[in-house]
Amino acid sequence: MASTMVAAVFQGDGRLSIIERPVPFITPADVLIEVEACGVCGTDIHVLEVPPAHPAFPGVIMGHEFVGIVRAVGPDAIGVEIGQRVAVAANLSCGSCSSCKRGNPNHCEHFTTMGIFRDGGLARFVAAPASACHVVSKDIPREIAALTEPLSCVVNGVEQAHLLPGEAVAVIGAGPVGLLFLSLFRAAGAGLVVVVEPTELRRDAAKRMGADVCLDPSQGDPARAVRDVTSGAGADVVVDAVGDQLSQALSAVRVGGRVLLFGMNSRAWPSIHQYDITRNELTVVGAYVGSNVFPKAARILASGLVDLSPMISHRVSLEDLPSALDAIRQGKAVKVVVDLMAGS
Ligand SMILES: [Zn+2]
Numbered sequence: 232m233a234s235t236m237v238a239a240v241f242q243g244d245g246r247l248s249i250i251e252r253p254v255p256f257i258t259p260a261d262v263l264i265e266v267e268a269c270g271v272c273g274t275d276i277h278v279l280e281v282p283p284a285h286p287a288f289p290g291v292i293m294g295h296e297f298v299g300i301v302r303a304v305g306p307d308a309i310g311v312e313i314g315q316r317v318a319v320a321a322n323l324s325c326g327s328c329s330s331c332k333r334g335n336p337n338h339c340e341h342f343t344t345m346g347i348f349r350d351g352g353l354a355r356f357v358a359a360p361a362s363a364c365h366v367v368s369k370d371i372p373r374e375i376a377a378l379t380e381p382l383s384c385v386v387n388g389v390e391q392a393h394l395l396p397g398e399a400v401a402v403i404g405a406g407p408v409g410l411l412f413l414s415l416f417r418a419a420g421a422g423l424v425v426v427v428e429p430t431e432l433r434r435d436a437a438k439r440m441g442a443d444v445c446l447d448p449s450q451g452d453p454a455r456a457v458r459d460v461t462s463g464a465g466a467d468v469v470v471d472a473v474g475d476q477l478s479q480a481l482s483a484v485r486v487g488g489r490v491l492l493f494g495m496n497s498r499a500w501p502s503i504h505q506y507d508i509t510r511n512e513l514t515v516v517g518a519y520v521g522s523n524v525f526p527k528a529a530r531i532l533a534s535g536l537v538d539l540s541p542m543i544s545h546r547v548s549l550e551d552l553p554s555a556l557d558a559i560r561q562g563k564a565v566k567v568v569v570d571l572m573a574g575s
């Protein structure tokens with residue numbers, strides 16, 4: 232095996248370089264994974280902003296949405312075998328802090344993320360703790376299998392929404408996360424799925440992924456439009472997949488309905504009419520990463536119940552990643568997946 236590999240390395244100050252790095256060594260509890268594909272997340276774009284909108288360690292290999300084949304296992308790596316295909320839960324919890332012991336590893340006091348604070352999957356090889364690896368079917372195309380990580384977070388959100396068959400859902404924001412919500416709600420039996428999204432490219436993807444109604448918020452009040460298509464009632468469930476849409480969500484949800492807050496924007500302080508929550512007996516719930524959701528996401532992908540292919544607008548080689556990042560920044564991409572097997 233070669234001793235070096237090409238990797239996408241965060242250099243600080245918004246810079247990303249495609250450079251040679253040593254193939255990683257594995258510690259006893261790690262496995263070495265040959266990466267097949269790795270998705271690009273909005274968080275990666277935030278890391279590369281100046282000033283950064285999300286912290287990361289300079290020098291780290293980026294990429295936290297990846298799938299690959301296990302090529303080596305450490306002597307203490309349990310539950311994973313050479314040759315298996317795994318997706319990695321890139322948010323690593325310590326297992327020892329009070330949050331972990333309380334059963335909330337997604338709120339671990341020592342939470343760290345591969346691709347942000349330690350080397351991730353935008354390289355030919357990555358070392359990952361065996362405990363974070365989840366076997367996924369080899370029948371799933373690699374660019375789809377790479378979506379296991381974001382899908383797992385959305386599975387957590389869908390669980391919090393307690394959707395019943397036939398209910399009406401409104402998803403605000405049709406970026407990759409909003410599209411995953413749309414797809415899961417559809418598969419879970421939603422009767423009507425409305426998407427609110429200003430970008431035509433993303434509305435088109437939403438249409439192809441089964442949205443019944445796609446609203447452009449620049450063409451009128453979307454909350455009123457949601458009411459119009461729900462006989463005046465409002466949606467049973469409204470998801471904010473953006474991070475600053477609570478006020479809109481409260482206007483679009485029916486009396487007694489649920490508002491799920493998933494998108495995150497630490498700078499947003501939306502002004503809301505608290506009275507509506509009380510008077511209309513609304514449930515407002517937040518969802519963050521989730522616990523034990525990876526196996527569920529892997530099973531959903533293996534089931535064939537959802538077709539996520541319409542959301543992948545760019546499948547690129549590692550060398551073409553910088554131009555694909557520009558496409559995301561310019562609103563010309565939906566989901567970018569880097570194919571690490573391209574040309575091999
Ligand atoms: Zn992410």
Ligand SMILES: [Zn+2]
Pocket residue numbers: 324325326327328329330331332336338339340341342
């Ligand atoms: Zn912990």
